[in-house]
Amino acid sequence: MIAVRRADSAKERRDFLAVGRELHEGDPIWTPPLYDDLARTLSPDNPLFQDGRAERELYVAYRGERAVGRVLGHVHHAHNQRHGERAGFFGLLECPDELEVARALVDAVAARHRARGLERLRGPYELTISQCIGAVVSGFDEPASTSQSWNAPHLPRLLAELGFAPVYGAKVFRLDDVAGCDEDALLGDKHRAWLADPRVRVRAWDMTRFDDDLHAAMDLLNQSFAENYGFVPLSEPEVEFFARPMKRLVRPELTVFLELDGEPVSVGMVLPDFNVLVRAMAGELWPFGWAKFLLGSRAVRAGVLQFIATSPALQNKGLMRIVLAELVRRLKAHGFTSLDVTWIGDANAKSQAHMRALGMREKHALTLYERPL
Numbered sequence: 001m002i003a004v005r006r007a008d009s010a011k012e013r014r015d016f017l018a019v020g021r022e023l024h025e026g027d028p029i030w031t032p033p034l035y036d037d038l039a040r041t042l043s044p045d046n047p048l049f050q051d052g053r054a055e056r057e058l059y060v061a062y063r064g065e066r067a068v069g070r071v072l073g074h075v076h077h078a079h080n081q082r083h084g085e086r087a088g089f090f091g092l093l094e095c096p097d098e099l100e101v102a103r104a105l106v107d108a109v110a111a112r113h114r115a116r117g118l119e120r121l122r123g124p125y126e127l128t129i130s131q132c133i134g135a136v137v138s139g140f141d142e143p144a145s146t147s148q149s150w151n152a153p154h155l156p157r158l159l160a161e162l163g164f165a166p167v168y169g170a171k172v173f174r175l176d177d178v179a180g181c182d183e184d185a186l187l188g189d190k191h192r193a194w195l196a197d198p199r200v201r202v203r204a205w206d207m208t209r210f211d212d213d214l215h216a217a218m219d220l221l222n223q224s225f226a227e228n229y230g231f232v233p234l235s236e237p238e239v240e241f242f243a244r245p246m247k248r249l250v251r252p253e254l255t256v257f258l259e260l261d262g263e264p265v266s267v268g269m270v271l272p273d274f275n276v277l278v279r280a281m282a283g284e285l286w287p288f289g290w291a292k293f294l295l296g297s298r299a300v301r302a303g304v305l306q307f308i309a310t311s312p313a314l315q316n317k318g319l320m321r322i323v324l325a326e327l328v329r330r331l332k333a334h335g336f337t338s339l340d341v342t343w344i345g346d347a348n349a350k351s352q353a354h355m356r357a358l359g360m361r362e363k364h365a366l367t368l369y370e371r372p373l
């Protein structure tokens with residue numbers, strides 16, 4: 001007998017965070033979340049849950065007193081407003097390979113969303129379109145890198161059995177051998193012409209002007225992603241909330257801006273793959289602490305391309321290819337051996353073509369699911 005409860009008490013919230021650990025016990029492919037970080041993201045301190053932008057509920061499934069599953073149910077009002085729909089999301093779904101548990105969790109979210117007049121249930125969505133979306137449906141022998149989704153192989157089957165249908169596809173890619181990628185060969189005549197233009201400057205993140213470069217990168221992201229699937233611009237407080245802890249972890253030499261007449265018009269950002277460390281720490285900063293995490297992150301030789309963006313007015317002129325070639329050169333110079341990228345929609349043929357041009361291979365396919373409420 002499965003009972004689903006809203007995670008209102010401190011114990012239930014602890015169960016929500018910890019239940020994944022029990023379910024994935026002994027699985028070397030699984031990467032635990034950084035528990036403190038996940039708790040912060042889900043807390044009311046997250047500006048996403050302020051000013052009516054979004055709301056959320058956490059649910060835990062119990063068999064007797066034992067937590068056996070969990071799910072997040074959330075509504076992103078800013079999404080519904082922008083995209084003219086009445087969608088409710090689910091995410092962070094963890095359950096054993098038992099339809100009964102999956103059904104009880106999904107039904108709890110569905111009932112909540114239905115009571116609020118929503119019409120479609122979509123997920124996994126963790127937490128916004130700028131983070132992880134979709135369930136992994138292939139590539140289960142390789143772990144997720146930082147900012148990539150992960151779930152047990154049985155999840156897509158359970159969702160299909162619960163009446164969900166695919167609504168959007170995406171992929172994550174990986175370059176196993178950065179040293180084997182010839183950055184010069186990525187550039188043709190049009191790129192070299194840009195590089196010879198005195199108005200063009202290619203540079204790294206300037207940590208002495210951290211805020212200026214953060215806002216330049218976020219402005220480019222908000223402008224260039226405007227037409228992408230499900231996009232909702234990041235608000236200023238959200239950028240602050242997520243970027244502040246990153247200040248210590250970002251590798252400024254691995255974010256490349258291309259400036260035209262002193263204005264950043266193209267950007268690509270690589271972070272170290274923190275998941276390599278998180279797996280070694282089993283998700284707990286204690287007893288390592290941030291200082292050791294920071295030190296450990298300097299030794300990581302795997303990178304993850306977080307996003308690429310070119311100002312809409314200057315797209316298809318070769319600028320991103322220049323940024324990517326410079327990133328490859330820098331990754332080599334700093335001893336990075338592999339490069340992953342976060343999800344890219346199958347509808348985004350241009351971006352996927354860029355990844356393939358780098359020599360990347362498909363690592364995981366992802367599917368976003370939906371069913372009527």
Ligand SMILES: CC(C)(COP(=O)(O)OP(=O)(O)OC[C@H]1O[C@@H](n2cnc3c(N)ncnc32)[C@H](O)[C@@H]1OP(=O)(O)O)[C@@H](O)C(=O)NCCC(=O)NCCS
Pocket residue numbers: 224225228266306307308309310311314315316317318319320321322343344348349350351353354
């Ligand atoms: C993706 C993006 C960064 C590319 O930047 P860009 O500066 O326009 O890219 P470039 O001009 O260097 O290269 C465009 C290449 O894509 C090719 N291309 C254009 N449309 C394409 C399509 N539909 N399918 C395949 N390739 C396509 C062009 O032919 C060109 O290749 P070439 O240099 O070999 O001729 C830019 O379009 C953007 O900001 N998009 C929105 C943000 C986004 O989707 N980011 C990716 C997810 S993180």
